[in-house]
Amino acid sequence: MSTIQQLKNFIRHGKQARAANFNEEPARKHDSAPQAPKSPVTTMPDSEPQLGQAPQVQPVNVYSEAPGDAQNRAAQAAHAAAHHVEPAQQVQNKTATKSKRVDESNLAKLIAEENASKSKFPRYPGLERWELVEKMGDGAFSNVYRAKDLQGDLGEVAIKVVRKYEMNNMQRSNILKEVQIMRQLDHPNIIKLVEFAESRQYYYIVLELAPGGELFHQIVRLTYFSEDLSRHVIVQVAKALEYLHEEKGVVHRDIKPENILFNPIPFVPSKVPKPKQPGDEDKVDEGEFIAGQGAGGIGQIKIADFGLSKIVWDNQTMTPCGTVGYTAPEIVKDERYSKSVDMWALGCVLYTLLCGFPPFYDESIEVLTEKVAKGQYTFLSPWWDEISKSAQDLISHLLTVDPEKRYTIREFLAHPWVQISGPTPMEEKKKPDFVLRAFDASKFEEAGKRYDFRSPGAVNLREVFDVGYAVHRQEEEGKRRQQFGVKGGQGKYLGGLNEEDEDEHHMEIDGQGGDQKPQHGTQSLEQSMRKTNIRDQEQARGRDRERANERGYGQHSAAITAAARQQVRDRNRQKGPFELNLGNATLLGKRGKKIPAMEA
Numbered sequence: 001m002s003t004i005q006q007l008k009n010f011i012r013h014g015k016q017a018r019a020a021n022f023n024e025e026p027a028r029k030h031d032s033a034p035q036a037p038k039s040p041v042t043t044m045p046d047s048e049p050q051l052g053q054a055p056q057v058q059p060v061n062v063y064s065e066a067p068g069d070a071q072n073r074a075a076q077a078a079h080a081a082a083h084h085v086e087p088a089q090q091v092q093n094k095t096a097t098k099s100k101r102v103d104e105s106n107l108a109k110l111i112a113e114e115n116a117s118k119s120k121f122p123r124y125p126g127l128e129r130w131e132l133v134e135k136m137g138d139g140a141f142s143n144v145y146r147a148k149d150l151q152g153d154l155g156e157v158a159i160k161v162v163r164k165y166e167m168n169n170m171q172r173s174n175i176l177k178e179v180q181i182m183r184q185l186d187h188p189n190i191i192k193l194v195e196f197a198e199s200r201q202y203y204y205i206v207l208e209l210a211p212g213g214e215l216f217h218q219i220v221r222l223t224y225f226s227e228d229l230s231r232h233v234i235v236q237v238a239k240a241l242e243y244l245h246e247e248k249g250v251v252h253r254d255i256k257p258e259n260i261l262f263n264p265i266p267f268v269p270s271k272v273p274k275p276k277q278p279g280d281e282d283k284v285d286e287g288e289f290i291a292g293q294g295a296g297g298i299g300q301i302k303i304a305d306f307g308l309s310k311i312v313w314d315n316q317t318m319t320p321c322g323t324v325g326y327t328a329p330e331i332v333k334d335e336r337y338s339k340s341v342d343m344w345a346l347g348c349v350l351y352t353l354l355c356g357f358p359p360f361y362d363e364s365i366e367v368l369t370e371k372v373a374k375g376q377y378t379f380l381s382p383w384w385d386e387i388s389k390s391a392q393d394l395i396s397h398l399l400t401v402d403p404e405k406r407y408t409i410r411e412f413l414a415h416p417w418v419q420i421s422g423p424t425p426m427e428e429k430k431k432p433d434f435v436l437r438a439f440d441a442s443k444f445e446e447a448g449k450r451y452d453f454r455s456p457g458a459v460n461l462r463e464v465f466d467v468g469y470a471v472h473r474q475e476e477e478g479k480r481r482q483q484f485g486v487k488g489g490q491g492k493y494l495g496g497l498n499e500e501d502e503d504e505h506h507m508e509i510d511g512q513g514g515d516q517k518p519q520h521g522t523q524s525l526e527q528s529m530r531k532t533n534i535r536d537q538e539q540a541r542g543r544d545r546e547r548a549n550e551r552g553y554g555q556h557s558a559a560i561t562a563a564a565r566q567q568v569r570d571r572n573r574q575k576g577p578f579e580l581n582l583g584n585a586t587l588l589g590k591r592g593k594k595i596p597a598m599e600a
């Protein structure tokens with residue numbers, strides 16, 4: 001059996017096993033997002049969180065009150081586990097008799113599932129207004145829940161619960177900056193901030209809900225998108241960037257498929273399914289594209305996660321942020337560099353949507369770093385053969401190494417490929433009628449099995465984006481510093497919200513408040529990669545600093561590589577056993593036998 005086949009089998013096996021674990025999860029609803037009111041900030045009274053409590057062992061007589069109830073079964077199970085007693089022996093009713101036949105391993109599985117699905121949400125002080133319904137995602141210091149408003153008419157929201165107590169001062173202040181930036185934003189393609197509150201141990205960021213979740217999963221599901229669907233998605237991301245760049249003076253700096261969320265729409269099956277391309281065996285039908293609405297169940301796009309974003313100019317005074325009374329050419333250039341990082345990311349996302357694998361990939365992070373830095377990518381045959389030259393032309397203007405030559409958001413939006421609208425109303429008329437199915441969660445969850453967010457291949461795509469973008473951001477900042485002749489720190493003229501982000505003097509290490517000397521090379525990379533273990537990175541940073549000093553300013557790719565490698569290691573460790581790095585097995589494997597990285 002070939003290595004790729006072995007990997008595929010492994011992934012398939014792993015996916016099945018993990019999908020089975022999700023079968024007991026409550027089905028996701030796909031309601032429309034609530035209207036976000038003005039964003040008050042609330043500080044909750046100090047009270048201890050009830051996190052980490054052992055599940056309560058219920059008295060036996062509680063069980064008979066609601067036989068069959070999931071929580072009750074969980075309680076029975078917890079009781080049984082605590083007392084080494086088979087719960088069926090304790091309960092003299094039909095359910096109990098039935099459960100005698102359940103073998104122990106099944107019971108244990110049931111317990112775990114029930115506990116996971118019902119008792120997993122801690123009661124957070126200050127969040128009483130909301131009923132946590134489902135965990136939708138997580139970050140290094142946070143969990144994101146879908147929640148229902150129990151007291152008002154806000155409907156469903158997403159609540160990001162950030163564990164303050166795990167964060168140092170710099171990380172806390174970055175969260176506050178994120179909220180501060182989000183508070184100023186109001187655009188249909190950007191997740192709105194509904195409310196911000198905090199207790200002693202947590203920040204609560206209440207957000208407009210994007211019920212479809214991450215675009216990332218849809219790439220995994222659909223393998224790649226048609227040009228129409230890709231355009232539908234990328235233009236909305238671009239509209240959000242246009243608003244950020246042109247109206248708000250904000251750069252996002254973390255545009256990637258996992259930060260692009262969406263509202264679902266009804267799936268319209270293809271009347272005439274497209275013939276499968278080589279390597280498309282697993283491709284799911286994306287359905288009919290409806291202009292202005294979308295396809296494949298993907299409707300309105302919403303960008304999220306402003307954790308790395310920053311303000312590059314003040315939209316009140318229309319001046320670069322933090323400067324008073326002058327706007328030197330290099331400041332203008334700096335602003336352009338910052339925005340150009342988002343444009344690079346836009347190119348990476350568009351490339352990935354159209355073909356199903358990222359433009360830059362290599363199993364070796366050293367080589368990946370170099371490919372990103374040099375802009376080495378190709379439109380690989382046969383995967384790109386059917387994709388229009390116009391789309392390729394647009395991508396090549398985005399994946400341009402020189403940020404001054406790279407397309408701006410305006411140039412992007414004026415490109416002919418973007419200007420093409422979907423099928424004209426005339427063409428729409430010619431199509432035979434098709435049945436509009438109501439949105440069906442199973443389309444996204446494949447007959448009740450939710451797509452595994454942590455499949456090795458999926459993680460691999462995340463890593464490629466993370467490493468690629470971070471490397472690129474670092475390169476941009478290197479160029480910027482070279483341009484300004486700045487030797488230490490960066491962006492000192494950027495004030496206000498960006499101060500701490502850019503200020504490397506007060507980096508708290510390991511929660512002990514140790515000060516760091518200003519460093520360049522890896523530091524902004526590390527800051528931009530938030531999911532890092534600062535203590536672990538210290539060693540790498542020390543080595544990187546030495547190397548960077550030896551080689552001189554601007555030649556810091558080894559330092560970037562070491563930090564990027566460390567970041568991937570940390571990330572794998574944090575995400576647990578499912579996040580194995582198995583190379584490009586899933587996403588690239590899905591597109592055929594050859595691996596692009598080996599050909600590029």
Ligand SMILES: Nc1ncnc2c1ncn2[C@@H]1O[C@H](COP(=O)(O)OP(=O)(O)OP(=O)(O)O)[C@@H](O)[C@H]1O
Nearest residue numbers: 136137138139140142144158207208209210258305
């Ligand atoms: N408004 C939302 N609607 C639906 N899902 C959301 C929303 N916000 C976040 N999520 C889910 O939670 C995940 C994590 O959210 P987010 O990226 O904002 O958190 P984070 O702590 O900043 O994560 P990271 O450390 O990866 O940046 C998202 O990728 C998404 O799956």
